[in-house]
Amino acid sequence: MDNYSAVVVEGLRVDRGGHQVLHDLTFGIPTGSITGLLGPSGCGKTTLMRAVVGVQIVAGGAVTVLGKPAGHPSLRNKIGYATQNPATYADLTVRESLRYFAAVLGAPRTDVDRVITEVGLGDHADKLVGRLSGGQRSRASLGVALLGDPKLVVLDEPTVGLDPVLREELWTLFDNLAKRGVTLLVSSHVMDEAARCERLLLMREGRILADETPEELRSQTGQYDLERAFLRLIADSEVPA
Amino acid sequence: MSVAITLATTRRILTQLKHDKRTVVMMLVVPSLLMVLLRYMFNSELAFSRVAPALLGVFPFLIMFLVTSITTLRERTTATLERLMTMPLGKLDLLFGYAIAFGALALLQVALATGISVAWLGLEIAGSLTLLLVIAMLDALLGVALGLLVSAFARTEFQAVQFMPVVVLPQALLCGLFLPREEMGWVLEWLSNILPLSYAVEALNKVTATTDVDGTLLRDLVIVAGSALLALVIGAATLRRRTP
Numbered sequence: 482m483d484n485y486s487a488v489v490v491e492g493l494r495v496d497r498g499g500h501q502v503l504h505d506l507t508f509g510i511p512t513g514s515i516t517g518l519l520g521p522s523g524c525g526k527t528t529l530m531r532a533v534v535g536v537q538i539v540a541g542g543a544v545t546v547l548g549k550p551a552g553h554p555s556l557r558n559k560i561g562y563a564t565q566n567p568a569t570y571a572d573l574t575v576r577e578s579l580r581y582f583a584a585v586l587g588a589p590r591t592d593v594d595r596v597i598t599e600v601g602l603g604d605h606a607d608k609l610v611g612r613l614s615g616g617q618r619s620r621a622s623l624g625v626a627l628l629g630d631p632k633l634v635v636l637d638e639p640t641v642g643l644d645p646v647l648r649e650e651l652w653t654l655f656d657n658l659a660k661r662g663v664t665l666l667v668s669s670h671v672m673d674e675a676a677r678c679e680r681l682l683l684m685r686e687g688r689i690l691a692d693e694t695p696e697e698l699r700s701q702t703g704q705y706d707l708e709r710a711f712l713r714l715i716a717d718s719e720v721p722a
Numbered sequence: 723m724s725v726a727i728t729l730a731t732t733r734r735i736l737t738q739l740k741h742d743k744r745t746v747v748m749m750l751v752v753p754s755l756l757m758v759l760l761r762y763m764f765n766s767e768l769a770f771s772r773v774a775p776a777l778l779g780v781f782p783f784l785i786m787f788l789v790t791s792i793t794t795l796r797e798r799t800t801a802t803l804e805r806l807m808t809m810p811l812g813k814l815d816l817l818f819g820y821a822i823a824f825g826a827l828a829l830l831q832v833a834l835a836t837g838i839s840v841a842w843l844g845l846e847i848a849g850s851l852t853l854l855l856v857i858a859m860l861d862a863l864l865g866v867a868l869g870l871l872v873s874a875f876a877r878t879e880f881q882a883v884q885f886m887p888v889v890v891l892p893q894a895l896l897c898g899l900f901l902p903r904e905e906m907g908w909v910l911e912w913l914s915n916i917l918p919l920s921y922a923v924e925a926l927n928k929v930t931a932t933t934d935v936d937g938t939l940l941r942d943l944v945i946v947a948g949s950a951l952l953a954l955v956i957g958a959a960t961l962r963r964r965t966p
Contacts, residue, residue: 497966534808538964552963557810568801572738581737584730585811609741625805 487512487633487664488533492542495528502528503687505542510666510680515659517678518668519711525687526668527565530635533666534562547632558586561626565637567618568625571611575602575621578610579628588629596624599654601647616642623651627658634658636667640674652677672708683711690714723812731811731819732826735793739827749789749827753781753835757843767844774845775930776899776923778836778854782828782862783919784890790824790869791882798873803961813958821866821954828862829855849929857929860946861922865890867953874960893919898927918949 486509495503503525510516518526531537532544535552544551547559569578579593597606600620605613610621623639640648652674655665659679667678675681676695683691683698691698691714695707702717704710739746757777761770797803806816832855839845847854868889876882896906896914903914914920925942 536804536808536964538966554810557808560808562805562808564801564805566801568805570734570738570802571800572741573734577734577737581730581734582805582809585727585806585809587726587810 485509485511487547488666489545490529490533490542491545493529493532493539493544494541495525495532495537496540497528501540501687503532506689507542508682508689508692510664512664513659513662514679515655515665515667515677516680516682517675518666518682518684519670519672519675520684520690522670524684526684527637529684530562530637530666530668533633534560534635558588558629559632561628561631561634561636563619563623563626563636563639565641567610567622569610569618569622572609574607574609575613575624576606578621579624582625583628586629592628596627599627600624601650616644616647619643620647620651631663633664633666636665638668638670640669640671648674672706672711675707681707683714685715685718690718723814723818724810727811727815728818728822731816732822735820735823736826738793739823745789746827749785750831750834753785753831754838756781757835757839761839761843770843771845771930773899774839774843775854775926776897778832778839778858779861779919779922779926780894780897780899781835782832782858783865783922784886784894785831786824786828786862786865787869787890788883788886790820790866791873791876791885792869792879794820794870794873795876795879795882799877804965807961807963813961814954816961817867817870817954817958820870821863824866825859825863828866829859832858832862845930847930849931849933849935853935854926854929857922857925857943857946860943860950861919864918864922864946864950864953867950867957870957871953871960874957893917896920897923899923918946921945 488510491507493503493506494501506529518529520526528537532539533546533551535556546556549556575597576593579596580590583590583592597603600623602617602620602624605617610618613621619639619642623636626634626636640651655667659665678695680694681691681698682689698707698710699705702710702713704713757774760773760777764770836854840847872885872889873882876885896910896917897919903911903920906914921942925939928939
């Protein structure tokens with residue numbers, strides 16, 4: 482087990498409804514990096530993230546997180562996880578909801594105000610989550626993943642429905658977290674966000690097509706635009722070698 | 723299990739209820755209104771006093787079953803449960819958190835209905851009022867626990883509501899409220915013997931009728947409390963950290 486990897490996935494297989502949805506995935510995620518998990522919707526990104534946080538039943542292989550098997554009890558206050566559909570209580574205010582999750586995590590109460598500022602919900606902290614717009618609700622849910630002192634933050638499509646300014650602010654926040662040594666795994670299907678990641682995992686149909694830096698991807702495919710680079714990669718993978 | 727997390731969960735649920743005043747008012751007031759309705763339907767204090775004790779157990783059981791099955795189902799379907807399962811929250815923390823929050827509400831509900839029945843509707847309670855409240859509260863907890871349990875078998879709120887006639891009505895019909903249990907056919911009497919609400923109603927009738935606390939009463943209390951605890955523990959087993 483190498484110390485540079487916050488997450489090590491070896492031969493991971495996941496079956497859902499009689500079909501294999503993840504086929505023998507193997508990769509590592511370096512500590513303190515931002516890794517982008519990219520691919521079309523339905524390619525298995527969410528399933529992979531669920532396997533990393535330890536809520537997915539897996540058919541085979543191993544997922545090691547911070548040196549422990551995924552889902553190990555000692556990891557439960559070291560991982561921040563935000564699902565794609567906002568997982569917060571619609572009938573609580575943003576502040577009340579964060580306060581509850583902070584209590585469950587054993588995080589200090591001051592974390593609530595810090596997180597509200599970080600996700601830019603200062604003006605909406607005392608509004609019911611159910612009354613917020615879609616983007617605000619997803620930020621309220623993202624905030625929960627930032628409570629306490631997570632070593633690994635797993636975010637499923639955190640920037641969907643956000644305007645460019647907010648998206649930029651969130652990516653700056655992710656950069657700052659990575660600088661503090663936090664490892665981030667962020668899924669997206671927006672390719673222009675890929676350039677903000679140190680490493681990219683490109684997925685398609687339950688397989689990993691590429692695991693490299695944006696620069697490597699560009700030079701390998703000869704395409705500067707990452708969207709085109711991804712398409713190039715798919716085209717190459719379909720041509721028999 | 724962590725006391726701090728259990729209490730934080732209780733507080734969270736009570737805060738959610740605070741934002742839903744209509745539900746709280748209905749939960750607190752409806753049983754009392756039904757008692758008033760019943761009293762004037764019989765138009766006799768004596769007839770009312772015969773069925774009222776049983777109803778003080780049936781109402782909180784029914785209402786808590788409904789409220790709990792729907793709120794916990796909502797927790798299961800909105801991914802907040804999945805999120806909590808990635809956190810250092812024990813399954814029993816969540817279940818006891820619910821049980822304490824709804825149990826407290828049930829206590830208020832029963833206290834109000836009992837108070838009105840005794841003060842204005844002519845219900846006479848020979849035994850201890852505290853004991854009556856304890857039994858009614860155990861009934862409410864039984865409703866909470868069974869509600870938690872069936873929420874595991876429902877995929878939608880619509881299905882959850884359908885469990886009410888399945889789980890609650892047979893118990894209400896066979897608990898001795900409509901016909902003394904020993905007058906039922908042996909199959910139904912046997913069935914009524916294995917349903918926990920029968921023991922709750924027996925205990926409530928006893929407390930209203932006599933002052934003595936005998937072995938049967940204690941046995942009834944243990945059975946109702948034990949059933950609630952059993953349903954809670956089975957409910958905990960239906961909460962999974964890992965799902966397909």
